[in-house]
Amino acid sequence: MITSPVKLWRRQKNTATLIGKKGKILQWTIIRVPAKSFMDQAPYPVVIVKMQNGENMIGQLVDWQKKDLIIGKEVVAVLRRLRTEHADDIIYYNIKFKPL
Amino acid sequence: MTGIVGYGTYVPKYRLKLSEIAQVWGKDTAEIENGLRISEKAVPGFDEDSVTMAVEAAKKAIAMAGINPSSLQSVYFGSESHPYAVNPSSTTLGEYLGIGNNYFAADLEFACKAATAGMQITTGLIDSENIKYGLVVGSDTAQGKPHDALEYTAASAACAYILGNKETESIAKILEMSSFSSDTPDFWRRDGAKYPSHFGRFTGEPAYFTHVIQEGKNLLAKSKLVPKDFDYCVFHMPNGKFPRVVAKKLGFTPEQLAPSLTVDKIGNPYSASSLMGLASVLDSAKPKQKIFFVSYGSGAGSDGFIFETTKEILQKQKKTIPVLKQMEDKIYISYPQYLRQTHTI
Amino acid sequence: MKISILGAHATKFGELWNVSPRALAKEAMENALKASGLKASQIDALFVGNMLSGILGNQANLGSLLVEELGAQVPAFRIEGACASGGLALHNAINSLKAGQYKTVLVLGIEKMTDHSQDEITNALMSAGSDEERLAGATFPGVYALMAQAYMQQYKVSEEDLACVSVKNHYHGTLNPKAQFQFPITIADVMRSAKIADPLKLLDCSPISDGAAAVVITSENIIKKNKKPIRIIASEVATDTLSLHDRKSFTSLSSVVEASTKAYKKAGLNPSDIDVAEIHDCFSISEAIATEDLGFSKKGEGARDIAKGKRTLFKGDIICNPSGGLKACGHPVGATGIKQIVELAEQLRGEAGKRQVEGARIGLAHNVGGSGTIAAIHILQK
Numbered sequence: 026m027i028t029s030p031v032k033l034w035r036r037q038k039n040t041a042t043l044i045g046k047k048g049k050i051l052q053w054t055i056i057r058v059p060a061k062s063f064m065d066q067a068p069y070p071v072v073i074v075k076m077q078n079g080e081n082m083i084g085q086l087v088d089w090q091k092k093d094l095i096i097g098k099e100v101v102a103v104l105r106r107l108r109t110e111h112a113d114d115i116i117y118y119n120i121k122f123k124p125l
Numbered sequence: 126m127t128g129i130v131g132y133g134t135y136v137p138k139y140r141l142k143l144s145e146i147a148q149v150w151g152k153d154t155a156e157i158e159n160g161l162r163i164s165e166k167a168v169p170g171f172d173e174d175s176v177t178m179a180v181e182a183a184k185k186a187i188a189m190a191g192i193n194p195s196s197l198q199s200v201y202f203g204s205e206s207h208p209y210a211v212n213p214s215s216t217t218l219g220e221y222l223g224i225g226n227n228y229f230a231a232d233l234e235f236a237c238k239a240a241t242a243g244m245q246i247t248t249g250l251i252d253s254e255n256i257k258y259g260l261v262v263g264s265d266t267a268q269g270k271p272h273d274a275l276e277y278t279a280a281s282a283a284c285a286y287i288l289g290n291k292e293t294e295s296i297a298k299i300l301e302m303s304s305f306s307s308d309t310p311d312f313w314r315r316d317g318a319k320y321p322s323h324f325g326r327f328t329g330e331p332a333y334f335t336h337v338i339q340e341g342k343n344l345l346a347k348s349k350l351v352p353k354d355f356d357y358c359v360f361h362m363p364n365g366k367f368p369r370v371v372a373k374k375l376g377f378t379p380e381q382l383a384p385s386l387t388v389d390k391i392g393n394p395y396s397a398s399s400l401m402g403l404a405s406v407l408d409s410a411k412p413k414q415k416i417f418f419v420s421y422g423s424g425a426g427s428d429g430f431i432f433e434t435t436k437e438i439l440q441k442q443k444k445t446i447p448v449l450k451q452m453e454d455k456i457y458i459s460y461p462q463y464l465r466q467t468h469t470i
Numbered sequence: 471m472k473i474s475i476l477g478a479h480a481t482k483f484g485e486l487w488n489v490s491p492r493a494l495a496k497e498a499m500e501n502a503l504k505a506s507g508l509k510a511s512q513i514d515a516l517f518v519g520n521m522l523s524g525i526l527g528n529q530a531n532l533g534s535l536l537v538e539e540l541g542a543q544v545p546a547f548r549i550e551g552a553c554a555s556g557g558l559a560l561h562n563a564i565n566s567l568k569a570g571q572y573k574t575v576l577v578l579g580i581e582k583m584t585d586h587s588q589d590e591i592t593n594a595l596m597s598a599g600s601d602e603e604r605l606a607g608a609t610f611p612g613v614y615a616l617m618a619q620a621y622m623q624q625y626k627v628s629e630e631d632l633a634c635v636s637v638k639n640h641y642h643g644t645l646n647p648k649a650q651f652q653f654p655i656t657i658a659d660v661m662r663s664a665k666i667a668d669p670l671k672l673l674d675c676s677p678i679s680d681g682a683a684a685v686v687i688t689s690e691n692i693i694k695k696n697k698k699p700i701r702i703i704a705s706e707v708a709t710d711t712l713s714l715h716d717r718k719s720f721t722s723l724s725s726v727v728e729a730s731t732k733a734y735k736k737a738g739l740n741p742s743d744i745d746v747a748e749i750h751d752c753f754s755i756s757e758a759i760a761t762e763d764l765g766f767s768k769k770g771e772g773a774r775d776i777a778k779g780k781r782t783l784f785k786g787d788i789i790c791n792p793s794g795g796l797k798a799c800g801h802p803v804g805a806t807g808i809k810q811i812v813e814l815a816e817q818l819r820g821e822a823g824k825r826q827v828e829g830a831r832i833g834l835a836h837n838v839g840g841s842g843t844i845a846a847i848h849i850l851q852k
Contacts, residue, residue, distance in 0.1 A: 041223045045184055052720060054615035055668045056607060060596055061589035063607040065465075066171055071608045073616060073715040081715040083606045087170055088138040090456065096623070104180045104221055105172040107605060109468065116208050118177065118221065119605050 028107075030115045043102045043120050048076035050098040053086070062108045074100055074122055085121045093124035101125055127251045128295030129432070130192070130258065131287040131441065133185025134404045135178050136391055136451040139168040143277050145460045150272050157277060162365025166280040166392025168458060169266045171466045175204045176214050178283035179264040180221050186260070186285040187222065189444045190294070194222050197287070198256035199229035201246055203239025203263045203396040207232055210316065218262065229256065236312060237361055238422025239263065240284070240396045245302055245428060247288045258289045263396035270320035271469065278364050280392030284400035296438040297407060297416065301348045301431040305340035312423035328423065333367055334374070337419050340427035341375045344417065348431055352376040356414035359402040361421035362388035368402075377417070384409060390452045403432075405448040412436040471689050473564055475700040475850070476574070477506025478812040480683035483800030484650040491527070491582040494682040496539040499578055502684035510542040513686070514572035518548045519559030519579040520804035525594045526586045536578065552598035553752060555579065556807020557707070557837030557846025560685070564705045567689040574690065579808030580682040591678055595803070598840040600713040611675055611753065613714050613841045615667035618755040620720035622669065625770035627758070629669050633660035634777035635754035636673050636797050638790075642783055643798025645825035650679050650800030660754075674754040679800030683808035685815070698819045702811075704733035704849040714841045723842030726763040730836070733847040734765075741765030744788050744849075745830040746817050748810035750838040751795040757781075760836055761790060783825060792817060792825045807837035807846060818852040 052073045059067045070086040086093065087105060100122040107117040142165045144154040158164055169178065179202065187194055202215040215230040229250065233239040240263025247259035262285045269279030289295065311332035314321035337360055345351065352358070358377040360368040365388050372382040385402030394401060399420040406416055416432040464470045479501035481494055489497075503510060516537055523529040533546030540546075551558035556579030563577045583591055595610045596603070603613060621627060637657055643649040655673060663672040687702065708728035711717055717724070734740060741764060749764075751757035758773035766788045767775040775781065781790035793799040793813040796806060814833035816822045835848040 037220050038223075041221045044180065044221060051715075052616045052620050054612050054619060055665075056609055056612045057664075057668075058592065058611070058666050059607055059609055060593040060604075062593070064589065065468075066607065069607060071606050071612055071616070073720075083602055083608060083713065083715040085607050087172065088456070104177050105170070106174060106177065107172070108607070116174075118217070121172070 028110060028115050028117045033115060033117055040104070040118065040120055044104050046076055046102045047125070048074040048082065048100055050096055050100060051075045051081065052096065053094050065109055070094060072100070072122060086124065087121045088123050099125040126298045127248045127288055127290045128298035129286055130289040130291070130294040130296065131186045131190025132404050132407060133182045133189060133285045133445065134401060134448050134451060135181035135283040136167050137169040137173055137178065137281050138454065138456050139170065139458050139466065140165045140455045141168050141458055141460070141463045146277055149460050160366065161277055162369065163278060163389060163392055165390065166278065167282055167394065168463055168466055169281040174208045174266055175206050175264040175283070176208055176217050178281065179214070179218050179262045179285065182264065182283040182285040183218060183222055183260060183262060185445060186287050189441050190287045192258060192287070194224045196258050197224045197228060197260045199247055199250055199259035200224070201231055201233055201243030201259070201261050203233040203235070203243045204265050205234055205236055205239065205314070205395055206266045206268065207234070235426060236422035236424050237395045237398055238420040238426055238428050240400055241420040241428035244286065244288065244430070245304070248299055248302060251288055251290050258287055261286045261288065263400045265395035265397055267393065267395045268320050273320070275321070275323065278393045280394045282391060282394035282397040282401055284397045284404055286400065294437065295435050296441050297432040297434045299430055300433050301344055302429060303340065303343050303347055304426055304428050305336050305343060306426035307336070309425040311425060332423065332425050333363060333421050334371060336425050336427040337361065337371050337421050338374055340419050340429040344419070344429040344431060354415060355381060355417040357384060357406045357410065358382050358417040359385040359399055359406055360419050361399040362386070362402060363393050365389050387448055387452065401448060407438065408442060408445065408447040408449065410434045410438060412438055471568055473567055473702045474688055475702065475811070475815050476508065476686040476688050477502045477504070478685045478815040479505055480648060480809045480812040481681050482648045483679050483681035483802060483809070485584045486680040487584060489680065491580065492539050494582060494680065495536050495578060495580050498580070498682035498684040499540050499576060502576065502686050506686040508574065508686060510540050513540065513542055513544055513574060513576045515544050515566065515575045516540055516546040517559045517563040517575060517577045518546065519556035519577070519807055520548055520581060521550055521552055521555045522581060522583065522594050522803065525597055526590060527582070540576065551844045552839030553750065553803045554807060554837045554839030554844045554846050555804040556809070557835065557848065558807070558844065560807060560811060560848060561705050561707050561846055563687060564702060567687065574686065574688040576684060576686050577808060578682060578684045579805035581802035581804040582680050583678045583802060584680050588678070598843070602713055609667060611670050612667040614753040614755055615670045616714060617720050617759065618669050621755060621759065624721055627773045629661065630657050631773040631777050632674060632754040632758060633657045635751060635757045635773065636660050638776055638782050639751060639795040639797040642792050642825060643794030645783070646794050646799060649794040649798050650677055651794070651798045670753055670755070676752045676796035676801035679802040681800055681802035681805045681809065683805050683812045685808060685811050700815045700818050701851045702848055703851045704736040704847070706732040706736065707844065707846050709844050710842055712840065712843050722759060723763055723838065723845065725842050725845035726760060726836065726838065729845045729847040730764050733849050737849045739832065739849065743832055744834045745832050746789045746792060746814065746827040747834040747836060748793060748813050749790045749795060749836050750806070751791060751797050752801060756838065757790065757795065764834065764836060783827065789827045792822065792827055807835070810835040810837060811848060811850070814850045818850060
C-alpha cells in the first residue's frame, strides 16, 4: 500500500479549498525519468506556480501542449488522480494544474 | 414547483477521431461514420475519472446557481464507471465541493440513465420538503473494448444539475416526470469486468427504441401535449443515429432535436449523454420554452421529463461555458495515445 | 580547541556488486585507523553518515551494526541529512569533541545503492524532498532542473556552459584511480545524452554509486606525533526550507551562503584564500551555483568561469573537485561528505598523485542535502 487513507483524509479539506484557484507558471521542467509510481504518466511537466494569493505551489501540469510551457502562463488548480495505484489501494486525489 | 436552478458540464480535452480507430481495425471510416453519425469522441486525461470530472461540472453548476455549496442537502451520483466498487463517489464529490456533512448521498447505477433516476429522487425530496437544494451528477469515463463496436462511441464527460423550488431561481421547471422500466438484458457489465458486453442488434428495437418510445408516449399522454407543443426534444444518444430515428418515430422534427445532438462531436458519455444534450439546449433556450426529454439506461429503463424554461434562464446562461464551446476546446490524440490514457497499455 | 585529522581513507567508488555494506564500512574504517596509527580500542565513538539504509535496506540501528565492523563496542550514532549526511556526521563529531565528551572519534560515511533498482532509488532519494514535491511527481533531478531553468534564463547561460561542469569533472576523474568514471567526455557527449528532466541530461547528473569513506579526528594535541597535521578550522551547518518552491530565489542556495559566510568568518579567511574545494555537484547546475554562493565567482558567472577553465586542475585559480566530484568520482550519498574530507586531506598533505593541486594549503568542502535544504561547510588547513 503506497497511500495512507489517513493522510489522504487529513488533507482533503485543504485540497478542496484549492480547486479552481488560479496562478501563473513561475518555472517549469519536464520529468522524463520519474519515480516508479509515476512511471506510466511520464513524460509530464512539473511547474512551480505563483498563486494569486502570493503563495508558491508545485504541481504537475495536465492537459498541456508545448506552447503552454512558458513563464507567466496562467493556470488553474484542478482535482486529478495523483497516480495509478494498485487495485487494492486507495485512490489519491490531488491538486494538479491546467493551462488556461 | 421543482426545477433546475443551475447546471454545469465538463468535457475532457482530448478527442479521438473515429477514423483513427477504423484505420487500426481495417474498417472503412466513411461507412462507420455514416452508420453511427459520429466523427470523434471525448477521451479523458490519464488522471481523470468520474469523480474528478464531476467536481469540474458541479463547481460550474454551483456557480450558476449562485448558492453556497453548503446549501446543497443531497448528492446523487449516477455513473457506470464509479472509481470504486465499494466506497461512494457521492461523498468524495461532496467533500471536494465543500458542502459540509448534512446531506443525503448515494451512488446510483442504471447504465446510462443513473443520473436521471437521481433527478427523480431529488425532485421527490424537494417536493416532499425534505430538502431545498439537491445536486445530481451524471459522470462517466465510458469503457469500450478494443475492436468492439462500442469503441467508436464510448466517451467521457460529466453533467451536474442543481434542483430547487424557488420560483425566482429556477431556469427550467419540471412539469412532468415518469419512467418505463423492464428486465431487458441488452448490455451489461459483471463485477470485476473491465469492459461491458452487449448483444448487438438486440440493443436496438427491443431495448432502446421500445423503452424510449413507450416512455415518450407516457409523457405525452400524462401531459396531454403533442410533439409540436415542444420547442426542443432531447434523447439518450448511444450514437448519432438512434436519437434521430426515435425523434422521427415520436413525431418530432429534426429542428426540435438538433440543438441537443452533442453526440456528433463527443460520442456517448453514458450517464452524461442525455443530460449533456439537455445542457446544450439550455445554453441557448429562451424563456417559456418546453423541452421533451427521455433518457435510456440498458437493462432497461427510460426516464422522461418535461421542462419549461423561465425568464431566469437569460441571466444564468451568462454564467456558464456553453457545451458547444467546451466541445471545441480540444487536443486530438492518436490511437496508441488513447490506449495509454485509458490505461489499456 | 584544535581539531585535527589523524587518518583518512576512501574506498573505490562505483558499482561494487560483490561488496556488502558491512565489508565496505570495514574497509574504510580499518584503513582510516591504520593511517592514523590507532587501534579501534583507542576510538571513543563512531559517527555514521548515511541516508538510505532504512528506506532501501530496511536497516535502521545502523550505528550499532557498524561498531561490530569497527571491532570496538563504543557509542555509535547514525546521522541523516539526505546527501549531506556525511558532512552533518562530521559536524556532530566535531561538536562532541568541542564539548569535551570525546577526544578521538571515527566518522564514517557510507552508502550502498546498487543493491536496489533504479526506480526504488529515484523514489528513495525523493525522501529528501517535501510531500508537496513528491505529490507533484517531482524527482530530484526535476527539482534541480527547475533551478537550472531559472539560472539559464536569468543569466543567459547555455546548456553547453552547464555541460562544461561535467566535462571538467570527468577530466579530473581520469586522474583519480578511485573514481567511478575514469574516462573523459565532451560537451557533445553531454548534449547527446538522454534527457532526464529538462534541461538536465544524463551526463549532467551524478551517478548511482556504492562507497564509503572514513576519517579519524581528534582534539588532542598531536603536532609532535604527526608530521603533517591537517586541521579542520571551520565546521558550519545551515538549513533552508524543505521545498524549493517556498524560497525567494531558485538561483542561489541561502543555506550555502549562510554556512560558508560563517565558516569564512570562523577561519578568518576570504573565498579567494581557498586553494582547492570539493563541491557537491550532484548536478552540473549545482556546481555552477555553488561556486557563486561560496564567493568563488560573481553571481551568474559560475558556469561560464568553469567553462573558461577557472576551476580546472593545472590551469584554474580555485580548483574545484579534483577528485572528479560527485559526477565522475561517484555519489554514494551518505559517503560523499566524508569522501570530500578525505580528498582534501590528501590534497593538503601533497599526496594526491596525478591530481595534486600544486601548493594547496587551504581546502573547502561543500556538502549539500536535498535541494539546498541543508548545507555543511568545512574548511581544512595544512
